[in-house]
Amino acid sequence: MRGQSMTFRTLAAGLAAASAFAMIPQAATAQDKAEKAEKSAREITPQVQSRELSGTFGGQRIAYKATVGETILTGDDGKQEAVIVTTSYVKSPRDTSRPVFFIYNGGPGSGSVWLQMGAWGPKRVAIPSDARDDGAPPYPLLDNPDSLIDVADLVFIDPPGTGFSYLTDGTDPKKYYGLRQDAKAVAQVIRRWINDNGRWNSPKYLGGESYGTTRTAMVVDELEGGTFNDVGLNGLILVSTILDFAGREPTPGNEMAYILTLPNMAAAAFYHGKVQAPSVEAIAEEARQFAIGPYATALLKGQDLSAAERAAVRAELSRLTGLSEAYLDQAELRVTSERFYKELLRDRGLTIGRLDARYTGRDYDNAGETPDNDPSFYGIDAGYTAAINSWLRDSLGFETSREYQSIGREPGQHWDWSLGSGWGRNAYLNVAPFVGKAMRENAGLRLFNAQGWYDFATPFFGAEYSLNRVGIPQDRLTFRYYDAGHMMYVRDEDRVKLSADLRAFIRAR
Template identity: 80%
Template sequence: MSIRFLALLAAASIPALAVPTAAQDAPKPDAAKAEAAKPVPAPPVAQVRTRDLAGTFGGQRINYRVTMADTILNTDEGKAEAVIVTTSYVKTPADPSRPVFFIYNGGPGSGSVWLQMGAFGPKRVAIPSDARDDGAPPYPLLDNPDSLLDVADLVFIDPPGTGFSYLTQGTDPKKYYGLKQDGRAVAQVIRRWLNDNGRWNSPKYLGGESYGTSRTAMVIDELEGGTYNDVAFNGLILISTILDFAGREPTPGNEMAYVVALPNMATAAWFHGKVQAPSVEAIAEEARRFAIGPYATALLKGQELPAEERANVRRELARLTGLSETYLEQADLRVTDQRFYKELLRDRGLTIGRLDSRYTGRDFDNAGETPDADPSFYGIDGGYTAAINSWARETLGYQTPREYQSIGSEPGRQWDWSLGSGWGRNAYLNIAPLISRALRQNSQLRVFNGQGWYDFATPFFGAEYSLKRTGMPQDRITWKYYDAGHMMYIRDEDRAKLSADLRAFIRAR
């Protein structure tokens, strides 16, 4: 998930104090000696916490061991640079023939709490399933029968700057905060886990949510894309996919962003009763065909678009989005997602969510152009933060003074979005070709793609556009859709459906 944070900085002015002349004339201490005199922080010591538990998952009673452990990444000279925390759930007694699924979230800067405490872990936090705010604590921590522990061992990874993971003092953030840098660090953690647990020959799955799908492309390229393909995978699991970033930037001249967002506007308008159709699938298909056909054609014609054609496109755009033709004309047929969140239900005094457009909120006033905040994020954040801290600190006994970074701001602020040499100037960032190459070079690799109909953060049509391009073997991509948003597992029915779909995907190897 991608969330903007505001930092409030205060500066205090302290008046200068009069000092004796002798003090003014005294020699200044040697800066280098003063720096050398500072205490050197002790190198981190890897913390490991284990607990044996049991639960019923997918109808099977499973004994499992949960291990929360630090993996320390060092420089070539042996200096600790990063401490990366993993939380593993392994069926006991251990069975190397079982699949292992490596999982993370997105951001960049998001901890694994969302998938761990919301979808696949053996425990989940109970929050409202019907797009209502999660309110105040306590938030129940329940057994999760939808966990995938019956079909795979689970390893949740918090990359540097997320969760409890961190960079040590003096480590240059540029070494870890970036597309390739982050992918390399996660790949190292996976190799270490396979070594330490004797699982090199186990079936392996890799995946995440949101930017976690981008991370998957980078990690699979790191592990399989080099000269020496040392770690091969059976499947990639992509949830709420973002691979082609041009589809998310409605900058002047980039028409594809409007094309990609249109089907999401139609499904949101349908959900809130602004347009009519037999089903969400039906309105989505209508919007797809219009978006990639007459709408894209009209946008590409620019100022050469004939008046009659413009009127026809505007009329159909109004029918699909629930917005007035007057508003659409004023927007030059190009409505940004931020404007849409505010405009769709303005007549009701409501805004809709970005992560999940089923959610609604009320702004300070109804006159603005964009929402004050995302009601689909502040509607869930308290419950997840409470759950992961309670589970890690109180149940597993993980000890740290650090705050758990559910959505950490540091990685995102410093992220290097460059792919390096051979990729041009990176003005157009599309990393889907890395997955295409992995599929072509690993004949048994398969891809699962899951999308929510009501997700504006990573629109379903954007995922389809990315993964249906030239070079993608379509016979090894599984598509599934859910009646919720970015985090479809928030809805009880969709958490069960996602779990069942992934069980079938993993078993089908």
Template identity: 70%
Template sequence: MKFVTGALALALAAVPAAAQAQDKDKAEAEARAYVPQVVTTRHQGSFGGQRVNYSATIGETVLKSKEGVPEAAIVTTAYVREPRDPSRPVTFLFNGGPGSGSVWLQMGAFGPKRVAIPSDARDDGAPPYPLLDNPDSLLDVTDLVFIDPPGTGFSVLLPGADPKNYYGVSQDAKAVAQVIRRWLNDNGRWNSPKFLGGESYGTTRSAAVVNELEGQTYNDVALNGIILISTILDFGAESEVAGNEMGFVTTLPSMATTAAYHGKGLAGTPAAEVAEQARQFAIGPYAAFLLKGQKASSEERAAVRARLSQLIGLSESFLDRAELRVSPDRFYKELLRDRGLTIGRLDTRYTGKDYDSAGESPDNDPSFYGIDAGYTAAVNSWQRGALGFRTDREYQAIGSVGPWDWSLGGGGRSAYLSVAPYIGTALRENSGLRVFVGQGWYDFATPFFGAEYSLSRTGIPQDRIAWHYYDAGHMMYVRDEDRAKLARDIRAFIRAR
């Protein structure tokens, strides 16, 4: 009887194992049968004052496992000047998130078409959203390849693929680097001047991809330039956790510029001057006060409180209750509480109205819901329409790519996470590499002083880093004047190679 019972148990246990093996075989068969889509169309446009004939190729690059099983279909959108020139610069671009598609840079800043949304920090309203020619596109000076990593845009993991192989700082960078190498192979562009650019987490990705392209012993891809737009490299310094004082230091200058913009603090003073006054206070008296903690004297506390109030436009009584440490959420809610308004995170020029004016954090980010519908409509219309990409998948402007592995070879996100040293290594080991950094005065997602702090650390050569600032927020190109300025600045950066 015991033997029969044991045999039955073994037989029952074998059923799920057999089913799992069957499911795995089915998923592998589906993945191997996947046929990537590639569509090329031809167009004309005027960019940077030049008439340009160009091809637009939207297609899927299939990445495989070590065993040769297809795992991911990564969509790239390449705009290449015709007739083709193998010595012409090529720029690879992506957005951030880490779950964000390339829609923002492609349809807002550098692609041949752009969506028209209000330039003055107003809500984009309801459709239709005009899709316009974009004279600020960089196609006059460089070919453009927009990359959507797995889980973003139309890019997907194929049946049976393990998300852990793609969803993480290093894993994501390896995949993007592989796509870049494949594109260079397929298009005969290994000897072209090469630029790499990203926005937001895309700057984190840029640093990690540079490490994959240039930091390996074999098959190096040397770069001419890295373009960082709205930079986040040092997650340790900017982490909003109890006990970390650097976050208050790096956000203070953004609070000051924002307060002045809304008629508080140093109202009437140019943003660049406000920023400089706030930088000096933040890194000097304020940082010293924070580091002393409860050992700071009452006189020092009073002096710091008074100057902090003068700079960021909040009352001394509020600052006292907050222990002179104002979190971003509290600032969004408190600055314009007397007007019944909150301010944006991505762009603090935007304002919104919450359900009520109590509480200490806003209901939502008015600078995101103020633009997202227009961009999503534009990218779907352009890529499914004029570019001819056919799919029943939804375009993931902000997709779910979790859980994300924040470790850099071990330690997890609980360890101090900064990818800035990757850029330092690349600069030291490639004398022809330069870095462009573009920051908005009114960006709280990636504050400009945080970018300055991360890139001023020991081991990062300073003479090949160019800084540029804009009178808008995270996506500075939503403001017409700053989109044109950003394009001019990057054109000059590429031409100066």
């Protein structure tokens, strides 16, 4: 009995162990399924909303499909890292022979709201055209006959951290927020859109405003700068250009910042009646010639500048800028833009705008050295924010609890400004060589540059300087100028002119 009992217990234990062992794969399978279900629940399904609409653009009645949708970018490990929102306007029925224009704004951190709701989208927000504050809502949302849908399909891109686009939880901002990182993400979105919409052989244009011009130089390098899978482009469209960043940094010893902003000061002084000239074009040209001649010579001489030379330069500088010789003498002939905004109209108790010097504001008091705020930004921002939210949410049906980031702070807080290209220590940030390289290696690539006379954020002389450097083919550049500032399209006459100029540029391919 004892032996039989031991045998039974041994057999029972073995069966129990075998049963437990057999249950392990089943338990593991159940756990795997639960983990997969949880992961699947966390995964984002891209939202796409489309509407069939019609409008009159460039004098033509056109049916088009408006689509606002999400593109999800993943990391090497398959993790969903970024959700990028694009808004496209494609003529119906689809015609793959039509050009496609990929568009974004600047910042970094700015959504595409400005160009979409102000310049080239099928709808635009109505704000005062004469440099007055946009006031309180409601802000009329109007049909936009100046939209470019008659000559190209339009794809507005909100890079990560702008508009409704965002990084998912756990994504390292360093992977997307930077000169090169941002360009890689935008280029990937463009490739995906081309592939999904069957547009590989369509003519293609790329462009943006402000930092969007910097982004264009970086993205064209991503699209055309490799050896394989290049995306050929027909044109680069730059609005309010900033490529060479030294031209806007008045750090001690950097004389170019003063040289390149002098023509803007002359233009602003002319607009506000502080200097006399036949036209803004005339005073701007006088200032250009003085800036690269006697003024540049004087600044580069430093403390070797003679008293007689200093007096002559000071007098001409006063004539061109409307500032007193006494003020210029105290500033050592070097007036920063921020000081100029406050000083030009101090006698009237007004400041002028940075984005658009036509705008004026009134500070808390008149004694400060620099303005309290930029009247050319707070004069328009509320109208644009209301318009983009109304259009995307209510008219196109995009559903989200996220706030639209017209000027998002997050990207700028993490932005990597290094080129990472082996160019020395990257102390001198200039992305214009990428434009030159792309144009030299693509004989069909042309460039359109739009500048406002009254733009201090990206001075017109700085754009001219950066684009006439060695290595950039000059015979394929088109420059156009407008009687407003950074966002010249806020002025009705200039929005019409800008669209007409771009229609001609695109049709001339």
